[in-house]
Amino acid sequence: MAMSTGEMVQRAKVRALSEGLQVYRIAPDAYVVPSKSEPGEAYEILIINGDPACPCPGFVNRQVCKHQQAVSMRYAIDIQEPNKSEE
Numbered sequence: 250m251a252m253s254t255g256e257m258v259q260r261a262k263v264r265a266l267s268e269g270l271q272v273y274r275i276a277p278d279a280y281v282v283p284s285k286s287e288p289g290e291a292y293e294i295l296i297i298n299g300d301p302a303c304p305c306p307g308f309v310n311r312q313v314c315k316h317q318q319a320v321s322m323r324y325a326i327d328i329q330e331p332n333k334s335e336e
């Protein structure tokens with residue numbers, strides 16, 4: 250049974266939260282999420298036209314991944330607090 254995009258997004262969001270993915274803002278439109286499966290590795294996620302794009306294989310294949318969703322949740326907060334200093 251193929252999952253809809255909405256289901257994939259929801260699943261990725263749950264994984265991002267349950268795995269406690271850390272999100273670091275390195276620029277107004279750039280974030281870094283350390284990999285859980287490969288210690289020492291990290292994904293650099295850029296916000297392109299308001300949408301985070303992750304270089305991981307999962308995102309490349311499905312246009313959805315937990316890193317992207319972790320950043321998406323953080324970005325939604327950051328854009329509401331433009332004066333907040335970068336982490």
Ligand SMILES: [Zn+2]
Nearest residue numbers: 303305314316
């Ligand atoms: Zn990813």
